Each structure stands twice: as structure tokens, then as C-alpha cells.
Amino acid sequence: MNDFILVINSGSSSLKFAILSQQGKQVILEGIAERLGSESASIDFEYNQTKETVSLNLGSHQDVLTSIKSWLDQHPHITEKLIGIGHRVVHGGESFSQSVLIDDKAMNAIEACANLAPLHNPANIKGITACANLFANLPQVAVFDTAFHQSLKQEQYLYPIPMHFYRDHTLRKYGFHGTSYRYISQTLSQVDEQSLHQGVIVAHLGNGASVCAIQDGKSVDTSMGLTPLDGLMMGTRSGSIDPMILSFVAKAEGKSLDDCLNILNKESGLLGISELSNDCRTLEEAMKAGDERAKLALDMFCTRTAKSIAALATSLTTFDHLVFTGGIGENSVYVRQQVCQALNLFGIEIDKQTNIDLPRKQIHKISKAQNNKTVWVIPTNEELMIALDTIHLIQA
Template identity: 45%
Template sequence: MSKLVLVLNCGSSSLKFAIVDAENGNEHLTGLAECLHLPEARIKWKLDGKHEAQLGEGAAHDEALSFIVETILASKPELADQLKAVGHRVVHGGEKFTQSALITDDVLKGIEDCATLAPLHNPAAIIGIKAAQKAFPSLPMSAVFDTAFHQSMPEEAYLYALPYNLYKEHGIRRYGMHGTSHLFIAREAAERLGKPADELNIINCHLGNGASVCAIKNGKSVDTSMGLTPLEGLVMGTRCGDIDPAIIFHLHDALGYSVEQINTMLTKESGLAGLTEVTSDCRFVEDNYGEKEEATRAMDVFCHRLAKYVAGYTATLEGRLDAIVFTGGIGENSGPIREMVLNRLGVFGIEVDGEANLKARFGGEGTITTTDSRIPAMVISTNEELVIAEDTARLAGL
């Protein structure tokens, strides 16, 4: 019996999709609909070769899913017939969802209730869920929450030093994101290091346009850099990460920015985009480091912040760190950033293996430190889609 699961990851203007066999991890279809709601809305997919098509001006998630069903899957009906379930990535589950859940009306309402905590992400997930329910009315569906893996964090890690009633009455605390990726990396790292998962201590750096670090102790999250929302923590593509909160008051009171303008600035105009004043693309920063002032300062700030987090998280692991892991689009492919970060961590007896580090990109994985390094650093490709497919198959009883 097949265990094919359609995995959907909805952004505000994108829809990433894949058909994954939860039994063996094989991907039978991958694709991305992007620029949704815009004139150039388009879809790209890989199924018996690479393909691309225009979705039509202003096409939204409904149209993208209709295209997947009526055009892509219609071209391979035997694949469509084997679909058993649909799994949805949902960024924020608050404290309500400590693990993945089959989607019911109550679960959907819970996701909607958490939308204030992830205003860019949860509404997009809800749109995707409702569109998928129309497209696949007979299939069971699950929600897999980015925040769930971090529900093991102790109170000392998730509480902010704010009036306690804000937590008790309004749930204001650290939740963390990228949990599905951090969970996958914890499993993979344990296997590669030959350790039982419940004895693994690592610091995982998920670096992409969004980025976070997670301290994993005995296989469980004990701290992570993203907070109430995905804005806190590292320097990201367009997000500022950690700043002095009083900057917000200064922008508003002294410089006349509106709350909406400040929100847009911190989430869409900061990070690498703000530091370079050119682009959020890490490849520009890497390619022009040392040549262009804007690229150099952006990369230096990015690496300084990341190294500081990694060093700080060693304090949560009580004396034993089995490995530092890099994953995500930047983590898996940027040798220069990995090297700059690890060089800042020399106090821990870490020495980069230059050749191994250069080879670890475009799917290349493995240890990137020398054999005499006290703590190894590794590159492992993440696979959130597989985790979502496996959880969905389990919940659906496949």
C-alpha cells in the first residue's frame, strides 16, 4: 500500500508543494507556485523533467492548487490515484498545539486563533488548507506546526522578563520556529554521530531567508533564537532579528514613523536587505565580501550575530556539545559564511577543514572541521517535507 502524501507549504504569495512517499522518503513531484496575486504569477514543477507555466494575472492559492490537480496530476493519473493524504506546514501553533494534528474544524479555528502570532504565515496556511479541502475533499489532512518541537523548552528559556500576567493572560512568550527542520536535523545528526537520539546534544543553525538557531539537549529543544514571532534572533534576509526595543519608540516618537511603517521596516526592509541597501540575497553578500563595503558589513554583522548565538547556547547544554550543524539554503551552501562563523568560535577548539567545507554545497554534506577539532561541525541537508509526510501518514493511519 502506498503512503504518498501531498505536502503543502503556503506563504503569503507562494505555494511550495511536493508528493512524498512517507515510507521511503522518495519525492515523486516537487514544485513552487510563486508571485501569487501578482501579474506574473507562475508555477514551476519537476515531474518527468522540469516544467514552468503562467497561472494568469492575479492568480491565488486556489488557482495554483487547481493547476496542480487539473494539469500536473492529470498528466499522471496513476500518481493522483495513489495520494492518501495532505500535510500542511503551519508556522505557529502557540501553546495549543504541542504536536501535529489532523485537521478538523476545531483545529482550523485554533490555527486562526494563532494568526495574531504569525500574521504573515498562519493566514496563508489557512488559505492553503481551505483550498486543499476543496481540491481533495476525500483525503485526510494534517497540520504540522513549526512551533511544536520547541514546546519542550524550559520556562527559563521561553519566558520574557515582562509582567508575568502578559504570559498568563495573553500567551506572550518565546515559541520559536523552524521546529520541523530542527527535529529532522536532530534525528539525522544522531544517526550520523552514532548516538541515541535521546542522548544527542547539538546546536543547529537553520540558515535561509529566515534563520534560527536551536540548542538541542538529549534530543529536545531547550532554547531557540526566534521568539513570539519569526522576527527575533539572527540577522535574516529582510528581518532585523534582535534590536533594542526602544528603537521602535525612537522611530515613532522622534522620527515620525507610523506603527505600520515600522512593522514593514523591521520585517521586510531590514536584515541583509537593510544592511546592504541593495538586496536580501546572501549570494551577493558572499560574492562581494571584501570588495564592496555594503556586502562586507552585512556579512560581518550576520556572522557576528550567529557566532554569538552559537557560543551562548553552549551554556544550555551543561558541558557537552556533540556537534554544530548547518542546514537550510545558506547553511547548506555557503562555505564562506560557515568558515567565518566557525573561525569566531576558535575558543571551543574548532578548526575548519577548508577542502571539506568547500565541497559541502549543492547537496554535498558531511563534517567540515579537522579531525583534531574538539567539537565537529557538520553540514546536513534538511528535509521538512519528509517530516510532514511521515507525521501526516501516522495521523492518517496509513
């Protein structure tokens, strides 16, 4: 069956890709290009359980996708089954509440959102443009991180600033990780049908982290805002802080606004507090070895995550399920334990041994059997959602 989909996740300095088949359930090829824009740029191809690394001469997005096209030309049995390309696009603004086939009108709207996500949308556009040149006969689909949150009500997405900033510049909360949240909501409903009619909070915890309140299968509130800097403490991002800190740092150290924002985006979070790493695994190893700063960073991360979950619970009619996902949410025993311990007030209790013995990459319930609130660990799969949306729109 010809249903191979090339999935592209194009970032500013990296590009992840995969080819999925069988309605997105089988991974044929996957890989990543890293250090784009530098002389050491390279691309990894993983196929048939073997890995191949290729240097990139130019290190541009065009160069990456040309290399992917060259690999595919050498594997015609795969190329001939490709029916489309699905792109992760970070910001869809108010223009997109669902995935779309990419045409000139869609491209114009994606470009118009570039000012809302200057680190992400320009890179997404480069990936789409390069694919249009290299795979001219294949339809392309855009899947937006923000689309799932277009169901938020005004009282949730508006900021308490003069309304003309919203009218003139559409400054509002948009939220992100929407493709992951949509996947988790659908997957949870397959193991517990009642969840589609209940209140769910999902904690997508990774280097980028956010939480989302889902009622009756729809997003009703989320922690990230106009940009992915808002909300939880993250790997290198500060999350929500007193905005006057920017003014204080700028004056105290003679820094520009861009300098200060760079600190909040790239030098803060787990990295900034630990002064060691933004990687949760590295910090947990250091904590076990007695590094108090690593423990402080992890405990701050857990505390802020729990506070945000508690705040989002006020947007739900009932709070029935808590789901952990993302690299940290799926793999950190310590983070899950600390977050749930801070939420005992809500009647959330996990079975500590089940939490420790959790098998990787599997859906698992970790709450105590008698609990009225169910705690889950569900591995996310954004690539699958992108592939399914692409197939659906192409066939439609």
C-alpha cells in the same frame, strides 16, 4: 504502493508544493506558485525533469490549488495513489506539541493562533481550506514549526515582562524552524548515535535564520521568539534589536508602529546593511569584487550567528556538535568559516579545505579530526518530515 503525499507550504505571496512517495524519499512532483495576489501570478510544475509554467488568472491560494488539482486530473496514475495532504503550519501556539490530523477542533486552534503569526497562519489556513474543498476525500495533517520547541522550560520561554501578558495573551517565546530541527536531530543520530544523548546546536541559516540548542534530542532553547523576527540577523529581518529603536524611528520619521515593523521585517538584515541584496550568493560575489558594504553585511550576519550559538551553549549540559543547515548554512563556505572562527574559544575548529571542497546536498563532517567538538553540514528536508508525519497519522 499507494503512499503518495501532497505536501503544501502555503505563504502569503507564494505556495510551494511537492508529491512524495516511498515513505517520503522520492519526489514525484514539485513546484512553486509565486507573486500571489498580483496580475503576474504564476505556477511552476517540475515533473520527469521537465518544467512547465502556467499563468494564474486570479492569483489566489484557491486558484493555485485548483491549478494543482487540474494538473493531477491529467495525471490519474499519480492521483489514484494520493493518500493524504500534509501542510506546514507556522504557528501552533501552546495548543500543539506535535503534528495532528486536521478536524474542526484543530482548525479552530490554528485560527486562534493567527494573531501570533499574522503573515503566516492566515495563508496556511487558506491552503488547508482550499484543499478541503478540492480534495474532499483526502485526510489532511498539520505539521507545526513551533511544535519541536514545546519542550522549552519556563525560564527559557517566558519574557521578563508583567506575567499577565502571558496569562491573558500567551505572549512568550515559541521558536520556529522546528520541523527542520527535528529532521536534523534525527539525521545526526543516524550518523552518530551518541548525539541523541549529547548537546547539539543547529544553525538553520537562510533568508530566515535561527539557531537551536538540542539536549538529548529535545529543544532546550532557540533564538526566534514570539515571532520569526526575533534572534539572528536575517535576509530582510533585523533580528533582535533594542526595542527603543522603534520609538526613535517612529518619532524621527513620523512613521506608524506598523511602518516601523515593516522596516524591521522587510527592509533590514543583509538587505538593509548592504543596500544591495538579501541574497547571500549575490553579496559574496559583490564582496569578492571589492564591495565593502556587502562584506560588512556578511560579517555582521556571521558575528551575530556566532554570538547566538555561544549564548545557547549555556543551555546545554555539554556542547558536542555544531550543525549547519538551510540555504546559507549548507552552501556558504565563507559564512561557515567565519562563524566557526568566532567560536574558536569553544574549541571549534574546521578543516578549511574540507569546508571549501564540500559536496552539495550531502552530509559531511568539516571539523578537524582531533577536535572534541564535531562540526557538520547536514542538508535539511522539511518536506520529508511533513510527509512522514502525514503517513504516520493517517495509518494510525
